Amino acid sequence: MTVKAKLLAYLLDHPGHFHTGPELADHFQVSRNAIWKAVKQLETEGYGIIRHPKDGYALENLNHAIDPNQIRHGLQKVWPELKVYYQESTTSTNDLGRKHAADHPNQPALFISSEQTAGRGRRGRSFYSSLSQGLYFSLVMTPPSGANNELVASMTIASASAYAETLSSYLSDDVMIKWVNDLFYQGKKVVGILTEATFDMESQTISHLVLGIGSNLAGDFAKENAENQTVAGTLFGPQLPGTFNTNDLITNFVIKFKSYYDDLSSLAFLDYYRSHLLGKNQWVNYTENHKNYRGKILDVTDLGHLSIETPEGKVRILVSGEVSFSSQQFADQ
Known part of the structure; x- marks a missing residue:
């Protein structure tokens, strides 16, 4: 863990409190110059840090750009073993997740990107991933202990409920769920979900899952074909609100999803899914x-x-x- 990451975690644990350079240097067993450099790095990344000649440093504002350290800190009590990675652009976060699952089969991980160059949906369909403000992430995990294959298959439903519920807290209207894996907002498709599983032939069970979610946060579809312009939409219009923090969204979703994951057999996610099912009686x-x-x-x-x-x-x-x-x-x- 770098000095910058350690300092950020410490400041997040003590919001609004001042800490002097010597105090921080002593706490992390590094030089005062290393602390100064870490502060500069955090400021460059978008964190608002108050500097006081006597009192030292205090965290004032969070960086709203995607930061794995901020997400990891928000999840430390819920899923401490979860690794979090970010790439500005990638072919597909599910591809990264599948490779990780093969190389580290028992290590849960979250892969995040702002752009996908080869995103895909169900049945191999391409997923529109070049929106000016998109969000694409994949969770890699093993199935909950004791869950049979049919129950594990319901994790797509659980993820749709968790993400729709999380998103709705940021929006003026509810996010609706088109069975089985699409989310709609104000009559437009804004999210696609793809779950890919690896089946163990010897045990006849699912060994791990990669849960991929692609979100149209903001932008427009002016360069898209007529069909996509009719169906696709964004969650926040042409631009993200200035106060929106993507790290909060991801963290809040994972917390909600993990609560369903930990108690999957209770089917607690079904009530929300059913009440937000798009096209009911249609x-x-x-x-x-x-x-x-x-x-x-x-x-x-x-x-x-x-x-x-x-x-x-x-x-x-x-x-x-x-x-x-x-x-x-x-x-x-």
């Missing part, structure tokens, strides 16, 4: 095993499957891996 078109169907959305089962009423009045249960819905029919609801 007739929609969908594709299942390359065939086209029509049905009315009824609800989500305890296993996270979708119950549909057919035109003949019968109820069918749809499984996410076999079914796809066009987002167009949910836009502007």
Whole structure:
């Protein structure tokens, strides 16, 4: 851990309190010059630090740009073993997550990026990742102890509930959930979620998961095709609010998701998911095993499957891996 990272953690633990250079140097067993350099680094990164000739240094304002140290500090009591990494641009955070899972199978990690050059969604579809203010991150984890494969599969549902609930606290309206893995805000698709699992053939269980989330925070789609302009939207309009801290958003989501993860069998995430299910009681078109169907959305089962009423009045249960819905029919609801 660098002097800068240690100093930031210490200042975050003591917000508004002043600490002299000699006091900090003695605490971290480094020179006063090392403390001065660390303070300069934090200021360059966007942290507001008050300097007083007698009292020393105090943290006044947080850096709103993505900072793994700030996120790691916010999660230290909830998920202390979680590693946090940031790259300004990458092919796909899920790719980073899958490599990490192969190299470090028991180490949970969070990979974050502001741009993806090869993002993807379900069934290998590309995910729009060049928005001026996008956010892309992937959580790498092993399944909760004792969870069977069907329960583990519900973690996509759990993540959608956790992220929709977290986002709604920053916005004027609720974020809605299109089954199974898209989030809509004010009638536009703003978030895509992709969960990729590794299956252990010997034990016949899921050994680890990579949960990827792509968010359209702010910007516009002027250069996109007409279909994307109709469906896609942003959470905050053309620009992020000046007070918005991306680190807080990520931290608050992980805290909420971890609460569901730790008690997955209780299915506590289902109530929120069901109450924010997009298109409930709406007739929609969908594709299942390359065939086209029509049905009315009824609800989500305890296993996270979708119950549909057919035109003949019968109820069918749809499984996410076999079914796809066009987002167009949910836009502007």
